[in-house]
Amino acid sequence: MKILLTYSFSSLATYIHNLLAELITNSLLLQVTEMVILGVSLIAFLVVLCFFLGYMERKVAAFMEIRLGPNRVGPKGSMQIVADTLKLLLKEGLTPDSADKFLFNLAPVIMVIGSMMVIAPIAFAKDFQLYDINIGVLYVSAVSSLGVIGILMAGWSSNNKYSLLGAMRSGAQIVSYELSVGLSLISIVVLSGSLSLGDIVRSQENGWWIIKGHIPVIISFVIFIIASTAEINRAPFDMAEAEQELTGGFHTEYAGMKFAMFLLSEYINLFVVSAVAATLFLGGWMPFHIGGLDGFNHIMDFIPSSVWFFSKTFLIIFIIMQFRWTFPRLRVDQLLTLEWKYLLPISMVNVILVTVMAIMGWHF
Amino acid sequence: MNTEELKSSISNILPSAIYDETGEFLNVNIASEELYPLINELRSNSEFDFDYLFCLTCIDWKDHLMMVYHLLSKTHQHTIVLKAKISNRENSEIETVCNIWRTAELLEREVFDLFGVKFINHPDLRRLFLSDDWNGYPLRKDYVDENMISL
Amino acid sequence: MRGLIEDDYVTDEGEFVINIGPQHPSTHGVLHLKVWLDGETVKKVQPHLGFIHRSIEKMSESLSYRNFIFATSRMDYLAAHINNEACALTVEKGLQLEVPDRAKYIRTILAELTRLQSHLLWWGCTGLDLGAVTPFFYAFREREYIMEIMEETCGARLTQNFMVPGGVMYDIHPNFQKRTKEVLIQIKSKFQEYDNIMxxxxxxxxxxxxxxxxxxxDAISYGVTGPTARASGVSCDIRKLIPYSAYDQVQFDEILGTGGDCYARYMIRMHEMKQSVSIIEQLIDNIPEGEFQAKTKNVIKLPKGEFYQRVETPRGELGVFIVSDGAASPYRIKYRSPGFSNLSALPLMAKGGKIGDLVAIMSTIDLVIPDIDR
Incomplete structure (x- = not known):
């Protein structure tokens, strides 16, 4: 009961830790047990999250396309995605005869692992973080680009011309957009003076960076959203899939569970980039604070930190989903033009601007 | 140009042309060997300027094949129908017009496919609709399909 | 990778050969394009046809003059009315039959409704081909109203088979005028929405x-017609040049563009929809009273001779060429289908572009594959 009243995941974690400590005395065994619990609960959380995101995407699409969306299975169609997952699980996982079997089966696993690893340093709520690594931002940008290896592997090993084209496209695309994502992350690192995501959130105690850093941070926020949409291969930047051009791009040959793993990693990626954007620009779990107004800040503190985090994240997910159902797809050369001729120069200038601002103390 | 002017101008190029005005358009009947010089003149001479070939087809008249070219001039808005008679039914050949009107390339392949008319100098004369190992030419009147079941 | 050493994967010049279709999301049917690529750049395109060839021309040679019309509904299935109309007009030309005014008006209204629904479907599919899924649903919302009118009056939604030699098969449904006017108001209010979204x-x-x-x-030389040619500045609207049915009774503009690119073709069709609405508006209240069908003999026999009729379908000029030997069924029929000639210009247009451009071109020349293969 006490746990529920404090609205805090940290007390829950402490409660479980104490409970386990009473049962298991060996400290190494305790640590291993906690890690296993953590891993299992993380995977369970991510699968449930992906169910929800899949349902949300369908409903958002339906909302934008003047139709109803899933509404038959379960209340308001919420079980539709479970039914679809069951169907995918039961389907035969075909491997083409001429494919490179080892790499073909390895690719979806790498994709999922790559996207799950990025979750580690993200703070879901106050004092609730898997691993507050002191180079969090660097870790996020390094690990999130592991996915491209999975895509290249899938495209190459399928031995399909469409897959190969899709893989080559995504290789060019993700490597390019990685730069803009990195540069827009740097602007926050410059302002907060730390690479640790925990420290970055705490530095926004008297206001989120998007408000404190005004124009330059808004620019880097917009660039981050655009570039990370491209990095996670979502429309209008879904060059690697490009259904109307390459039928399915890198995952043309995949079916059943292996295909479901690509979907899983796509949704985890979507969640991760939104969570990173929420953490860096919108204060993560930090409630909406205005420096100096203590009364107001106190009222805001009554809303639990996890609610703050998830509402910010889902706001950004909603925006990225709207992109997908609004815009036509770019052409592959226009995609690279956008990055190298527009986003990259703008973010470079913007980093200088932010640096000057940080040195001169022009932010709030 | 009106019909009379067209007739006299074509007669200047090809005296052996036979005219038929019973239909909607002026029909010019020629032999297949005379086709290319005349049709080249019809396209390049600015008096005629037939720049638009709107229909190209073939008719199987049982004893001979007949190529039909519907020509229209976008500048002068006059129309003629050119009919080239191919007497040799077994080994039918005619000069291609696809270097004059590019649309003829696919249309001639269609005629080759369904009537078996060989077009001399055609850049890519292959079957268009049917498979490469198809026997016979289906739109000829004497075509018999062994697999056909009559109801 | 084993495939790399196989034939046909890469050519000697290092070009990558891919087959787009016959099963592909953006070929809108069973079109097969063999594409030679240098990286992403299209070097050469070769169409392979015949996957849905039903030999309608051969079939028609053994059908009566009443029956062969209905086979043409299956050619360009998005413009079944106009195909049927073209055939009916050719037979009427052979019989020298005068069609009652009422039938002419009904034909024209139905033809323009057909054009409107075909262009709406094209608009949705263009969005889909370019990667925007949403427009497709917007287009289908309005198209559905038109299909309901068709269903009410003709009894079918897609292959209407409503035209017969001498007029139309039945009189219009009592609700026809009222519902058409409602739909026009509905559609007119949505044009702005289409512009906003695309x-x-x-x-x-x-x-x-x-x-x-x-x-x-090139457009003239390749025999390209319809909106595709008009975007290149070729005046080729048969409704204006050789008016048939009731097109001489109405005021409308032939939309001409100068760009010759995909955007020009897109804009031409967007404007044509507005023109179609205006044509229907002019006719819908003035349908004359009287017969909807001229008297014809039970067995129609065309006199010996050749008859050619050109009409304007949503995709371009459809020509019906009937050769008659005086019997009860045609001696030879040739359909000059617009899609066939428009497709022949595709290799020229696509050369040098990217794969994405090829898809954009295919969707803006509005290919309907059964119309190409017949």
Missing amino acids: TGNVIFENRTKGVGFLSKE
Whole structure:
């Protein structure tokens, strides 16, 4: 009961830790047990999250396309995605005869692992973080680009011309957009003076960076959203899939569970980039604070930190989903033009601007 | 140009042309060997300027094949129908017009496919609709399909 | 990778050969394009046809003059009315039959409704091909109203088979005029929405402007017709040049463009929809009373001779060429289908572009594959 009243995941974690400590005395065994619990609960959380995101995407699409969306299975169609997952699980996982079997089966696993690893340093709520690594931002940008290896592997090993084209496209695309994502992350690192995501959130105690850093941070926020949409291969930047051009791009040959793993990693990626954007620009779990107004800040503190985090994240997910159902797809050369001729120069200038601002103390 | 002017101008190029005005358009009947010089003149001479070939087809008249070219001039808005008679039914050949009107390339392949008319100098004369190992030419009147079941 | 050493994967010049279709999301049917690529750049395109060839021309040779009309509904299935009308007009030309005014008006209204629904479907599919899924649903919302009118009056939604030699098969449904007017108001209010969602979009403009250029000379030489040719500045609207049915009774503009690119073709069709609405508006209240069908003999026999009729379908000029030997069924029929000639210009337009451009070009020349293969 006490746990529920404090609205805090940290007390829950402490409660479980104490409970386990009473049962298991060996400290190494305790640590291993906690890690296993953590891993299992993380995977369970991510699968449930992906169910929800899949349902949300369908409903958002339906909302934008003047139709109803899933509404038959379960209340308001919420079980539709479970039914679809069951169907995918039961389907035969075909491997083409001429494919490179080892790499073909390895690719979806790498994709999922790559996207799950990025979750580690993200703070879901106050004092609730898997691993507050002191180079969090660097870790996020390094690990999130592991996915491209999975895509290249899938495209190459399928031995399909469409897959190969899709893989080559995504290789060019993700490597390019990685730069803009990195540069827009740097602007926050410059302002907060730390690479640790925990420290970055705490530095926004008297206001989120998007408000404190005004124009330059808004620019880097917009660039981050655009570039990370491209990095996670979502429309209008879904060059690697490009259904109307390459039928399915890198995952043309995949079916059943292996295909479901690509979907899983796509949704985890979507969640991760939104969570990173929420953490860096919108204060993560930090409630909406205005420096100096203590009364107001106190009222805001009554809303639990996890609610703050998830509402910010889902706001950004909603925006990225709207992109997908609004815009036509770019052409592959226009995609690279956008990055190298527009986003990259703008973010470079913007980093200088932010640096000057940080040195001169022009932010709030 | 009106019909009379067209007739006299074509007669200047090809005296052996036979005219038929019973239909909607002026029909010019020629032999297949005379086709290319005349049709080249019809396209390049600015008096005629037939720049638009709107229909190209073939008719199987049982004893001979007949190529039909519907020509229209976008500048002068006059129309003629050119009919080239191919007497040799077994080994039918005619000069291609696809270097004059590019649309003829696919249309001639269609005629080759369904009537078996060989077009001399055609850049890519292959079957268009049917498979490469198809026997016979289906739109000829004497075509018999062994697999056909009559109801 | 084992495939790399196989034949046909890469040519000696290092070009990558891919087969787009016959099963592909953006070929809108069973079109097969063999594409030679240098990286992403299209070097050469070769169409392979015949996957849905039903030999309608051969079939028609053994059908009566009443029956062969209905086979043509299956050619360009998005413009079944206009195909049927073309055939009916050719037979009437052979019989020298005068069609009652009422039938002419009904034919024209139905033909324009057909054009409107075909263009709406095209608009949705263009969005889909360029990667925007949403427009498809917007287009289908309005198209559905038109299909309901068709269903009410003709008894079918897609292959209406409503035209017969001498007029139309039945009189119009009592609700026809009222519902058509309601639908026109509905559609007119949505044009702005279409422009908002697609036309002004930066990505859309980048994808279509300057893509797939077709010059006026090439358009004529390749026999390209319809909106595709009019975007290149070729005046080829048969409704204006040789008015048939009731087109001489109405005021409308032939929309001509100069761009010759995908964007120009897009804009031509968008404007044509507005013209179609205006044509229907002029006719819908003035349908004359009287017979809807002229008297014809039970067995129609055309006199010996050749008859050619040109009509304007949503995709271009459809020509019906009937050779008659005086019997009860045609001696030879040739359909000059618009899609066939428009497709022949595709290799020219696509050369040098990217794969994405090829898809954009295919969707803006509005290919209907059964119309090409017949």
